[in-house]
Amino acid sequence: MxxxxxxxxxxxxxxxxxxxxxxxxxxxxxxxxxxxxxxxxxxxxxxxxxxxxxxxxxxxxxxxxxxxxxxxxxxxxxxxxxxxxxxxxxxxxxxxxxxxxxxxxxxxxxxxxxxxxxxxxxxxxxxxxxxxxxxxxxxxxxxxxxxxxxxxxxxxxxxxxVPASQLQNMLDALTECGVISALDKKIQEVASGAEASKLAQEEHEKRRDQILLDLINTKAAKKAGGGISLMGMGGGRGDYMDIDDEPTNSSGGGFLGLGWGGKKNARPAAGSQNVPEKQGARKRNRF
Structure with a gap:
């Protein structure tokens, strides 16, 4: 009560x-x-x-x-x-x-x-x-x-x-208080709206910055991946190997008279002793 x-x-x-x-x-x-x-x-x-x-x-x-x-x-x-x-x-x-x-x-x-x-x-x-x-x-x-x-x-x-003679003064005071209260409420609404706009702007800027960062990282990753492909899979000039077989006779060069080709990289096939070579033959192998 x-x-x-x-x-x-x-x-x-x-x-x-x-x-x-x-x-x-x-x-x-x-x-x-x-x-x-x-x-x-x-x-x-x-x-x-x-x-x-x-x-x-x-x-x-x-x-x-x-x-x-x-x-x-x-x-x-x-x-x-x-x-x-x-x-x-x-x-x-x-x-x-x-x-x-x-x-x-x-x-x-x-x-x-x-x-x-x-x-x-x-x-x-x-x-x-x-x-x-x-x-x-x-x-x-x-x-x-x-x-x-x-x-x-x-x-x-x-x-x-409250005497009757003062009722109007009281009503005026209450009305004034109501106007002031309404103004205070409006000010609070404006302040709240400004704060909400500020937060929305900050969130927008964060999303924008994150998108830019993702794009930069993606571009860098693609660039790094392309370089590896060129070195590992592209087949550069260093992958080529030349084997030149110079003509030779059965008693000429070779190692210990076995009749191997003149190039040091040439080897006889497995299980063979003398491998005849065509004169003037030049093979270019690509591995």
Missing amino acids: SEVTKFTARLEPFLLMGKSAKGAAAAKLVQDATAAPGVFVFGELLELDGVKDLQNNESHSNAHRLLNLFAYGTYTDYLANKSTLPALNASQTLKLKHLSLVSLASQTRLLSYATLQRQLDVPTIRELEDLIIDAIYQDLLVGKLDQRHQRLEVKSVVGRD
Whole structure:
């Protein structure tokens, strides 16, 4: 349950009783509601017919002003208009100071002890810190006491009732916040699009560089493979062998008179002794 829902639920019994309350009964209802523990919203109570009629009742009009004070005002407002308002009891005084603290905390996130003491009419720091701690425990605000710097650091604060005269200002503020939020969203979209384009460009450049590298490697591999083919398979000029057989007689040259040809590379066929040669024969063999 949210704080606002919780506070509204605590007001519900007074709303039920107020439907039929008029005059003195309605004034008594206002006194009870403003003093009741945990009741911090009063806008719906102000809308009841019996309570509305109090502002035109000479005997009880101050009760209506008191309820307006607790709904929208602060403790300094009470001090400034004390003569036209009923006297506050201890519970009402503490509650109004809590509500005043909420109003101050909604305006700034750093509140000095000096400012709070002046606005809440609290004479000592010890009393001020006790009041702040009590407000925190009642879920009126979330914050931290900075005793070193003598200040209250506000993180969040509950909302108070808003008078009808200020509704338009609030709507304008919300509209402005909506425009700012829309602008922030658009800026984020543009930034995200720029980042995506940058990543796409980088990816494109990586692919391009890889393709170029593959082409270079393929070309180098083909060039190296062609050179090996020429040396190993092409059959260069060094593969040719010439065997010249000079004419010889049976008793002429040869080795030990066996009648081998004059060229040192010529050999007899296997199993033969003398191999006759045709005179003038010249053989060119290719291996």
